[in-house]
Amino acid sequence: MITMSSWSWYLTRSTGIVAAVLSVAALVWGLFFSARNTGTRLKPNWWLALHNWLGGLTLTFIGLHMLLSLTDSQTGLGLKDLFIPSGTVGWAIGWGVVSFWLFALVVLPSVARVRRRLPRKAWHVVHLLAIPATVLGMVHAFQIGSDAAASYFTRGLALLVGISVYPVSIRLIGIAETRRRRAAAA
Amino acid sequence: MSKHHPHRSNSKPAGKPAGSSSKQPIDPLLQQRLTQLGQRRPAGAPLPPPAPTAAAAGRPAAVSSGARPAPGSQEAKLAAAAERAAAARAAKQGGAAVKTAPNAGRKAKPARASKVASVAISAATTLALAGLFARQDTGTTDSVILTSGTDPLAATGSTASTVAVASTTTVAGATPSSVAETSVAETTVTTATTVAAAPNTIADGTYAGVADQNRWGVVQVQAVFSGGQLSDVQILSYPDRDRRSIRINQYALPILIGDSVQSGSANINGVSGATYTSRSYVTSLQSAIDAAKQASGVTG
Numbered sequence: 001m002i003t004m005s006s007w008s009w010y011l012t013r014s015t016g017i018v019a020a021v022l023s024v025a026a027l028v029w030g031l032f033f034s035a036r037n038t039g040t041r042l043k044p045n046w047w048l049a050l051h052n053w054l055g056g057l058t059l060t061f062i063g064l065h066m067l068l069s070l071t072d073s074q075t076g077l078g079l080k081d082l083f084i085p086s087g088t089v090g091w092a093i094g095w096g097v098v099s100f101w102l103f104a105l106v107v108l109p110s111v112a113r114v115r116r117r118l119p120r121k122a123w124h125v126v127h128l129l130a131i132p133a134t135v136l137g138m139v140h141a142f143q144i145g146s147d148a149a150a151s152y153f154t155r156g157l158a159l160l161v162g163i164s165v166y167p168v169s170i171r172l173i174g175i176a177e178t179r180r181r182r183a184a185a186a
Numbered sequence: 187m188s189k190h191h192p193h194r195s196n197s198k199p200a201g202k203p204a205g206s207s208s209k210q211p212i213d214p215l216l217q218q219r220l221t222q223l224g225q226r227r228p229a230g231a232p233l234p235p236p237a238p239t240a241a242a243a244g245r246p247a248a249v250s251s252g253a254r255p256a257p258g259s260q261e262a263k264l265a266a267a268a269e270r271a272a273a274a275r276a277a278k279q280g281g282a283a284v285k286t287a288p289n290a291g292r293k294a295k296p297a298r299a300s301k302v303a304s305v306a307i308s309a310a311t312t313l314a315l316a317g318l319f320a321r322q323d324t325g326t327t328d329s330v331i332l333t334s335g336t337d338p339l340a341a342t343g344s345t346a347s348t349v350a351v352a353s354t355t356t357v358a359g360a361t362p363s364s365v366a367e368t369s370v371a372e373t374t375v376t377t378a379t380t381v382a383a384a385p386n387t388i389a390d391g392t393y394a395g396v397a398d399q400n401r402w403g404v405v406q407v408q409a410v411f412s413g414g415q416l417s418d419v420q421i422l423s424y425p426d427r428d429r430r431s432i433r434i435n436q437y438a439l440p441i442l443i444g445d446s447v448q449s450g451s452a453n454i455n456g457v458s459g460a461t462y463t464s465r466s467y468v469t470s471l472q473s474a475i476d477a478a479k480q481a482s483g484v485t486g
Contacts, residue, residue: 007316014315018308024306049297053249058303076461090458144459145218173484 008072012065013147019061020141023103023134024160026054030130035174040177051153052110055130059107062100064135096140102133387414387480395474397423398466402431405466409474416450419443419471425463434460443465451475 029051032038054065068084069075077089085101087091106129109115115123140156147153211219256262388411397406403425410418421439425431438460445454452472456464479485 006320009320010316011312013319013326017313017315022304022308036202043296046296046300049295050300053297054304057308061308075459077458088455093458182213186471 006093009075012068012072014140015061015065015068017147019058019136020134021156021160022054022058022061023130024164026051026058027130028164028167029054030127030129031164031171035165035167035171037170050052055103055107056111057176059103062103066100092140092143095136099133099140102129102136106130106133114148149183151158222284234262348349386484387482388478388484391478391481392420393474393478393481394418395477398469400425400462400466402462405463405470407467407470407474408470409478411478416447416475419446435463436461439467446471 029047033044033047038044059141069077070079070082077093081089081093081097083095083097085091087094106127107127109118109123118126138160140147141153142157225432357391390412392408392410395406397404404423405425406422408420408422409416410420419442421443422434424439426435438457441457442454446452450473452468454468456468
């Protein structure tokens with residue numbers, strides 16, 4: 001018998017999975033953009049606009065995920081548990097809360113236009129928090145255990161990691177090359 | 187993302203005294219850019235007068251300014267593009283002369299279609315996954331393999347670790363009706379004491395706790411004592427009405443058993459996501475420990 005609580009649970013899981021995929025997509029878009037590897041067919045402003053949009057969408061789905069887990073009575077989670085990471089409800093949930101705050105720290109300044117007032121370096125550091133946020137989101141998904149044992153979860157995770165490898169590599173190579181060029185010029 | 191700021195770049199070297207020993211070497215790209223800028227406008231030459239705005243002139247700025255741009259230059263290309271855009275718009279609106287927007291040819295909201303598509307795909311995927319989970323729960327068989335280290339239902343006498351899930355799990359010493367209906371069921375000692383107990387220690391044996399009813403089902407455990415210590419906890423009954431409950435308990439019960447055996451008591455933390463089971467487990471285990479103490483004549 002599928003109850004209302006069951007539907008909350010299914011939707012909690014599905015919004016979590018979609019948020020994880022969106023976070024990786026936003027990260028990949030951002031890496032392509034920062035590595036100037038955006039090709040000639042689509043303009044850089046298209047990449048940037050979509051990167052910003054995907055970041056916002058990730059936070060929206062994380063919010064939905066949290067709201068649904070609150071409505072699911074069987075999880076026994078309170079409002080405090082969703083916003084304050086602690087060991088009392090287990091760090092499997094705590095990592096998810098940390099990930100949410102990191103994403104909020106990255107996305108909300110962009111939405112609130114605070115970003116432009118920040119020094120460029122400070123914003124860059126804040127922006128890099130998206131990487132640990134994505135990783136912690138994955139740790140949260142893995143430790144919570146609802147889908148971790150399923151084959152689709154492991155395959156999906158492998159696919160997401162595989163997709164991230166190329167942009168991460170070209171970004172790192174780009175950074176190394178810039179440093180080498182600067183060192184050679186000096 | 188990073189744009190050159192010619193004013194900032196120019197001002198930096200100028201701010202330092204010539205021939206200073208601490209002068210930083212200029213990046214070759216920056217040097218090239220500075221050279222280009224120097225070639226474009228001779229030093230000290232006056233800047234050209236500002237062009238009237240497009241809105242005031244009713245035409246693109248480059249076209250309306252007095253000086254005609256050199257053929258092939260960027261200004262000429264911009265002017266040509268603006269003229270083409272204006273002509274296309276005029277043709278579309280029946281030949282009426284219209285003002286050219288300052289940002290003609292540039293998209294005000296880039297990636298709009300992709301944004302809409304990303305929202306649609308995300309929503310569709312969420313619903314599809316939820317439907318898939320629901321189908322998995324209703325369409326699969328109810329037998330479940332307990333893969334954790336401790337087999338929670340070892341005491342029921344089921345074979346190997348595969349448990350056929352029934353609506354109620356019955357145990358020697360507890361009738362089905364008492365399991366299903368009660369949260370105040372009497373504790374039953376299921377195994378006789380086989381070893382003479384030392385004074386003030388719990389006699390070796392197995393002691394069943396109360397069947398605690400919560401909103402998802404009944405939890406009942408039995409505590410196994412050996413050498414006066416809690417050596418194992420066996421699950422007699424757990425919520426198993428749907429696959430979700432089974433999965434949650436499959437995950438939570440081994441953790442609870444491990445914690446209670448390690449601490450030797452029912453004073454343990456709950457497992458996140460299995461709050462009701464945790465509470466019922468603690469209630470049942472505490473009653474089993476109390477029963478063991480009572481049977482052994484241990485006080486305190």
